[in-house]
């Protein structure tokens with residue numbers, strides 16, 4: 001234990017019950033004592049999960065002291081867990097316990113030592129945050145969610161926030177790219193995956209600008225970003241939030257932000273010719289998911305339901321597309337997408353990647369550079385090619401679990417291992433494809449079907465069969481449609497702009513609608529984390545742990561919440577009750 005932190009032990013009261021309270025530095029425990037001083041139940045709170053320590057009896061909202069004996073009392077606010085049935089993760093809520101001490105002196109000692117322990121053991125907590133609220137995301141409740149559920153918690157934790165309620169798409173991204181961010185520890189979005197994507201582009205772009213790196217070269221190792229991103233879910237899918245927390249709950253997210261959790265995340269960069277088009281974390285999808293997104297954009301007014309409606313419409317249109325998918329496989333010895341594991345908090349596969357990325361020894365450093373030197377070097381002949389007609393081609397850097405699909409697109413994918421899972425669904429009969437889709441909603445293996453293959457990869461290329469190449473873009477550039485894209489790919493990309501490009505391309509192919517016209521389109525469109533891409537022949541490369549979220553991955557809901565080491569694979573470094 002640190003020398004300036006002392007171990008505190010005392011008999012304190014909580015309501016009418018007497019407890020033996022112990023502060024060790026890493027943990028605050030209190031054990032109920034019966035009349036004969038025998039121990040009953042113990043509650044144990046890691047200091048890193050204490051939200052705030054206040055003098056007196058305090059209520060959080062409205063914030064007020066309600067105590068008559070305020071000078072002998074203190075209140076501890078902390079993280080409380082409840083199992084979530086939908087994901088096996090945990091819903092977090094604010095726990096509150098009011099302690100009474102025999103004297104004011106003892107109370108002051110407890111408050112001082114608890115606050116000191118907090119400072120010492122939670123050095124990465126944010127003090128100042130930049131918050132972007134999309135008032136129109138999801139069910140349009142972003143502003144209310146922030147004001148009623150999140151702001152009071154940030155205030156309690158002493159976090160000061162600069163809040164921007166957005167007035168247009170891409171405002172948050174542009175703000176992060178251009179404005180002075182001095183003093184901010186992190187950026188927060190209140191919205192859905194689209195808002196997260198804005199922050200992702202802002203934070204990555206800003207970091208590369210400052211490092212003097214070009215984002216366009218897919219072989220370049222980008223600078224990982226220090227500014228953390230927090231997600232308060234208020235969107236339609238909230239996939240990134242769900243896949244990194246196990247739930248989509250604003251209070252859970254706010255508490256992860258407050259305690260300064262840090263979860264690295266792989267990011268896929270998508271390139272067209274020599275330009276970066278976009279970044280993605282949850283889905284780069286061609287065929288079904290691209291068509292669903294294109295269709296859903298016409299029905300935004302339906303809110304979150306637009307995806308189910310469009311999904312059904314696109315399913316009924318029964319389309320498949322010809323193409324060539326090439327991929328660079330990841331090291332099969334590290335993990336594979338069908339190993340039936342789940343990436344959980346403290347995941348050992350991801351920890352090994354962290355070791356490779358931030359090596360402690362010169363040997364590990366050369367291992368890392370050789371890991372990436374493989375990328376882009378065609379001479380090594382490691383690219384594998386798959387040609388055919390596909391219902392869907394999907395690439396995901398993580399499981400992409402969401403309320404619609406609690407285990408996600410690829411249940412064994414890892415958040416931070418430097419790889420993505422490539423899921424290729426070949427053309428099949430409608431019932432087969434429905435079975436594939438339906439298995440996303442159950443625990444049945446969606447990859448155990450003869451027309452589905454899945455590969456763990458570091459990079460993917462997609463091209464159209466000879467004769468059907470992606471050549472409209474050149475003509476579009478001549479017409480000025482894409483000139484802006486090429487000059488500043490991530491500066492453009494508004495939904496209207498991209499939808500315009502897509503419809504331009506589709507008209508050129510004379511492959512009209514497909515839902516209401518008899519002729520099915522021969523080319524689909526890419527869905528890149530919920531945005532339509534203006535190009536078909538793209539190259540994707542996975543960047544290991546490029547950004548960090550205020551999250552910790554999915555906690556194992558099956559493990560007991562106290563009394564055992566909850567941090568898996570021995571990564572607790574002595575913080576848990578067992579190892580303390």
Ligand SMILES: CCCCCCCCCCCCC/C=C/[C@@H](O)[C@H](CO)NC(=O)CCCCCCCCCCCCCCC
Pocket residue numbers: 192193194237238239282283289292293307308311312315400402404405409434437438440441527528529530531
């Ligand atoms: C029979 C039930 C089948 C249910 C199948 C559920 C599969 C769900 C898989 C979800 C994967 C989400 C990946 C994340 C993507 C996000 O970056 C992105 C931005 O938010 N969201 C979407 O693009 C939004 C994509 C939303 C896709 C929804 C697809 C819904 C399909 C419904 C099919 C119904 C067939 C009915 C037949 C009569």
Ligand SMILES: Nc1ncnc2c1ncn2[C@@H]1O[C@H](COP(=O)(O)OP(=O)(O)OP(=O)(O)O)[C@@H](O)[C@H]1O
Pocket residue numbers: 133134135136137138139165166167168169170190191192193194195196198234235236237238239530
């Ligand atoms: N004030 C605004 N007016 C219009 N569009 C906005 C505004 N603020 C943000 N946007 C854009 O709205 C899009 C959708 O927002 P968001 O992701 O919050 O909700 P969603 O689409 O309902 O959820 P999901 O992305 O999870 O499906 C984003 O791409 C974002 O760029």
Ligand SMILES: [Ca+2]
Pocket residue numbers: 266397398413414415416417418419420
């Ligand atoms: Ca990954």
